[in-house]
Amino acid sequence: MTVHRSPNASICVVVEPGSAPYPTPWPLELHGPLDAVALEKILGELTAGDPGRTAVRYRLVRHGPDHHTLRLSATRGASGARVSGCVADLLTEPPVARRPLTAAQYAARAPEGEQRYEAVVIEPEAPLEAGVLREALRAVVAAHPQLRSRLDGNGAWLTGAAASGDAGPDPLVEGEFTDEASFAKALARTGRTLDARTGVQLRALLARDRRPGGPRGDRLALVVHELAVDAASWRILLDDLTAALGAAAAGAPARPRRVPDGLADWVAELRELARDADEGRHWGGVAAHRAQAAGPRQTAPGAVRRSAFVLAEGATERITRGLARRLVLTAGQVLTGVFALALARWYGCDEVDFDVWGDPRPGRQGLRRQVGRLTDPYPVHLAPGPGPDPLDQLDALAGALAACAGRAAGGAGFGACREWSPDPLLRHALGELPPAQACLILHGAGEPQPARAETVDGGAPTRPGHPLEVQARVVGGRLHIGLDWVADARLGGDGLTDARVRDLERLLRDLLEELAELPAAPAGAVFRPTAQQAALYTGGDADPGTGRHVEQLVWVWHGPLDAARFAAAWQSVFDCETVLRTAFTGTGEPLLVLHERVVPEITRQVGGDGGWSPFLERDRLRGFDLRRPGALRLTLLETEAAASAGRVAPTRILLTYHRALLDNWSAHLLLREFYRAYLTGGTLPGGERRPDLRDYTAWIAAQDLEPARGFWRRLPSPDGAASRPGRPAGPTGMTGIGRARLSLDPVDTARLVHWAGIWGTAESSVLQAVWAMLLYRACDVKGPAPVCFAVTVSGRGIPLDGAARMPGPLRNPLPMTVEVDPADSVPRLLRQLRDRALDMAAYEWVPAEWIRDWVGGAGADPVDPADTVLVFEDPPHPVEGLADELAAHGIQAEFPGTLPARSVLPIGLLAHHDRSGALVLTGVHDRALLGEEAAAELLAQCALLLCELPLTAGESTTVAEALALLEGTAVPHMAEAPEAGRAGRAAPLVTLRAAREEGAGTICLIPPPGAPVSCYDLVAHTYPGPQELLVLATGADGAEAARAALGTGRSLLLGGFSGAGVLACDLARRIAAAGGRPPRVVLAGAAVDEWHRAHGLSRALAAACGQPS
Structure with a gap:
């Protein structure tokens, strides 16, 4: 319970472990401003309802008006670190906050004096x-912000109340009933006591059975204001109430897990979407x-009729998954399509209108346990068209089904x-839209309400209801379809008679069973990935949120951009290229599946000029779900000034792709195809490209591996070879990925090309020779060394015919081992590397994983040559030969710049030529191993040799x-990287931002329970x-894994929003237990606005x- 110190001010807390032996509570x-009464209530809440714990005693030291130190006494039955964390969480709990209603709550508002x-x-x-x-x-109410919110006088805002465990009106009404009529009256009386304006959102009626005869049973009615509950909320409420009852009956504190209010950010996003x-x-x-x-169909008075059927588990699996x-749809979209087909046959027409209710919670972590009315039904219009084959009809509807809910989960964009x-005509049209006759309710996965529970609506309806509701829910692996209707013969030919609804039920069942009996997709649509793809997918290193293996192309489009033609051109590319x-x-086993049709994700955004770099990082961290097709997306970013002026201004374009399905060469090929399609009105000539990834993997599977195995085994072993371009050193104190970039002058580049040609080699061989010499120099030996x-x-x-123009993740790193002898000539080293590259060319398809398995290593662990990797690649120019045609349309497109992907490799050196022909070197390095200055020095030494060797x-x-x-130049220093430390580091921690200085230290941010990792994105x-x-x-x-990854020797600070205190203090306790100095913990109040929250x-x-803010 928090009576906040000030309605407009927040408080921040620093938990200070002090000096060894670190007594607790810390x-x-x-x-910030502090109210002593509020502090007393907070400390009282820690032991309320728990007779086994002693009261918390404290001493408050005042340093100034808004600066205090709180010293707590030890408490029996509780961890001291946990007590400190709990107090920090409660003290920083945000002040009473106002937030706008969800769109569904706006629609459900009743006239004053009328309770729904x-x-x-x-x-x-x-x-x-x-x-x-x-x-x-009381515990349930305290756990959910929506249940303790008040509606303001204008009915436009909700004001959060304190999470009180003992304040507020009594949530329980006790009564008796002698028959069903008296129970209904008692329920109605209880419902009338709810008032959103005073914050009474939930009450329970405990009705004792006083019926004179027959079986008796008391009843518990949980009554919730319509603004505070929807279909998905009931399961959450009943689960929490059950848990709280069990705890209270056992004499333990009834404390359901408190849910952070994640609705504010969601509502803000929906308001933006409405524009x-x-x-x-x-x-x-x-x-x-x-x-x-x-016109609107009012539900006629009468008893609700019900009917239901259940599909078998196998049939459910084939419908909802197979x-x-x-069809490249979600299970909910498939069921929506089947319902549309059934309605079309039922009505005897080719177009149908109905409503759908969907739950946005499953797709958004911050909403998953939110109680409240989040969405209301959204309208759907589909035209299945004639035809006896339901699969063909669904296939034709796939695009419409994927788009029918708009861009927000659960169709929330409709209410927004x-x-x-901003268009008043649109607001009026949607506000006056009558409900359809039928509504499909798509429940999320999970168990339904208990069998002994029944939902009841109360109060006068604020909007016309649906005469027919069809509910779909998967329970225990089986699809349950329920039909609820009120029979009404007054509706005429399409009236809801019992017989007609039974006809619809039969149509639904027949369609589902027919679709479930269809054979599986053709065998050719599923194929094995390459070894590189399988290793990347199963390793978890490519998951969303890591930012790894996500590469980006960036360029500027000058001239008019036709959005419809742009989208059509990319759709044509997706239709032709199966890899997309x-x-x-x-x-199970990693397999690739080819989908028939995928709509490219193209987002158009308006943003400020200074927001590009943060956006790139958020886009990279977003990553891709590789289980969904379309590992390429596009974002068009316009400046706010250009958008408001209505003039044609340059558009910055971001193309993002995942290296599990594409490489840089592929991205440039696809971009060229897009330009060709754009110039022809949005359509590429020809059909699906072959060969494709299926043909490539089939070709590899058909190869005799013995020659390749023999070739790699005959090559020099990498065991004992130098693989690191720096001398051993201590930790850099930094993490994350660093990048350094350096360009040779075009004249120097031309001289390098000519000099390489003298020795019968190419620039790539010279770069390899220079890198080999730098590795040799770093190992500090006198004679020859590998x-x-x-x-x-x-x-x-x-x-394989056509492989050279085939998009896919074909770029392959191969090991290169060579002996460097200081007495040998440079031309000899060049020719040696050239000949080795020519020999390897016959086996460039062999994955590095196979080579490591074949070569192995006797005794000591073999050196992994992937410690460093060289990439020399000039991808095809996307607009070569097309510039004049684009200019005829007033378009000039720049050559895209590549933002290399993060990878797990310590060092990568990428080389390509820019438009002027100059050689550009880009270094990508693990900052934990190679500091920024060392990386820049290494790149400079490489460039120096490339420039000086042709001259001397x-x-x-x-x-x-x-x-x-x-x-005169120093050999760079490079930290050691134990494999165990690196592996442990990747799992529990995500790098939000790399250090900006050597030895600057680390801040580890802890998300509050239920909050996603992305809640701290803006803090970067x-x-x-x-x-x-x-x-x-x-x-x-993962606290113990995080403790191991963070170690005990680094300069560390833990921080987070309100709610993260318990976990952060527990992590600090673990570090102390492992022999380290426990870090301080900093908690700040979680303001409603995300920018204020991040700045706070x-x-x-x-x-x-100790830094200025």
Whole structure:
């Protein structure tokens, strides 16, 4: 319970472990206005209802008006670190906050004086004791912000109340009933006591059975205001009430897990979506179709009839998984399509209108346990068209089904546009839209309400209801379809007579069973991935949130951009290139499945000029779900000034792809295809490209591996070879990925090309020779020594017609081991590397994983040549030969710049030529191993040799003489990286931002329970300090792994929003137990606005680190 110190001010807390032996509870340093009464209530809440724990005693030291130190006494029965964390969480709990209603709550508002509620009636198996029930109800109310919110006087905002465990009106009403009529009256009386304006959102009626005869049973009715509950909320409420009752009955504190209020961010996103022109056009079009249909159908008075059927487990699997995968749809979209087919046959027409209710919670982590009315039914218009084959009809509808809910989960964009669109005509059209006759309710996965629970609607309806509701839910692996209707013969030919509804039920069942009996997708649509793809997918290193293996192309489009033609051109590319419609199956052995049609993700955004870099990082961290097709997306970013002026301004375009399905060469090929399609009106000539990835994997599977195995085994072993270009050193104190870039002058580049040609080699061989010499120099030996590194090959140099122009993840790193002798000549080293590359060309398709298995290593672990990798690649120019045609349309497109993917390799050196012909070198390195200055020095030494060798080296110039060019420069230092440490680091922690200075230290941010890792994304841009920023990605279950990854020797600070205190203090306790110094913990109040929240935490962190904010 928190009576906040000030309605407009927040407090931040620093938990200070102090000096060894770190007695607990740790003292708390408080910054901000403090109310002593509120503090007493907070400390009282810690032991309320728990007789086994002693009261918390404290001493408050005042340093100034807004600066205190709180020293707590030890408490019996509780961990001291946990007590400190709990107090920090409660002190920083956000102040009473106002947030706008969801669009569904706007629609459900009743006139003043009229109460709308829903109720669930339960017949308990055992008698309930009123005191126990009352305590459990208070705990449930305290756990959910929506249940303790008040509607303001204008009915437009909800004001959060304190999470009180004992304040507020009594949530329990006790009564008796002698028959069904008296029970209904008692329920109605209880419902009338609810009032959203006073914050009474939940009450329970405990009705004792006083019927004179027959079986008796008390009843518990849970009554909730309509603004605070929807269909998905009931399961959450009943689960929490059950848990609280069990705890209270056992004498333990009834404390369901508190749910952070994640609705504010969601509502803000929906308000932004309401301004999106495409979203508005979608719902406007649906409304226009609905307006042409019959007027609103009022549900006639009468008893609700019910019917239901259940599909077998196998049939459910084939519908919700197999058919969904085949059509590239979600299970809910498939069921929506089947319902549309059934309605079309039932009505005897080719177009149908109905409503759908969907739950946005499953797709958004911050909403999964939110109680409240999040969405309302959204309208759907589909035209299945004639035809006896339901699969063909669904296939034709696939695009419409994928788009029917708009861009927000659960169709929430409909309500957003209805309430917040800047177009008043659209708001009016959607607001006056009558409900359809039928509504499909798509429940999320999970168990239904208990069998002894029944939902009841109460109060006068604020909007016309649906005469027919069809509910779909998967329970225990079986699809349950339920039909609820009120028979009404007054509706005429399409009236809801019992016989007609039975006809619809039969049509639904027949369609589902017919579709379930269809044979599986053709065998050719599923195929094995390459070894590189399988290793990347199963390793978990490519998961969303890591930012790894996600590469980006960036360029600027000058001139007019036709959005419809742009989308059509990319759709044509997706239709022709099967790799863009390929995804992993997601279960069991890694397999790839080819989908028939995939709509490219193209997002158009308007943003400020300074927001590009943060956006790129968020886009990279977003990653891809490789189980869904379309591992390529596009974002068009316009400046706000250009958009408001209405002028044609350059558009910055971002193309993002995942290296599990594409490489850089592929991305440039696809971009060229797009330009060709754009110039021809949005359509590529020809059909599906062959060969494709299926043919490539089939070709590899048909190869005789013995020659390849023999070739690689005959090559020098990398065991004992030098593989690191730096001398051993201690930790850098940094993490994350660093990048350095350097360009040779075009004249120097031309000289390098000419000099390489003298020796019968190419620039790539010179770069490999220079890198080999730098590796040799770093190992600090006098005589000959082997060095090893990896070089990438295109993977397309195979005898498969068309492979050279085939998009896919074919680029392949191969190990290169060569002996460097300081007495040998540089030309000899060049020819040796050239000949080795030519020999390897016949086996460039062989995955590095196979080579490591074949070569192995006797005794000691073999050196992995992938410690460093060289990439020399000039991808095809996307607009070569097309520039004049584009110019005729007023378009000029720049050559795209590549933002290399993060990878697990310590060092990568990428080389390509820019438009002027100059050689560009880009270094990508692990900052934990190679600091920024060392990386820049290494790149500079590489460039120096590339420039100086053509000027000074002749036939007899030795390697030692070449390395003498580097006299006066230091060999860079490189930290050791134990494999165990690296592996442990990847799992529990995500790098939010790398350190900006050597030895700056680390700040690890802890998400509150239920909050996603992305809740701290903005902190990467608002925090001014130089420290690296990490985020704990595993929650409480991964605390020990995080402790091991963080170690005990680094300079560390833990931080987070309110709610993260318990976990952060537990992590600090574990570090102390492992022999390290426990870090301080900084908590800041979780303000409603995400920018204020990020800035508030950044200020608190900066103050704790002694830096200006």
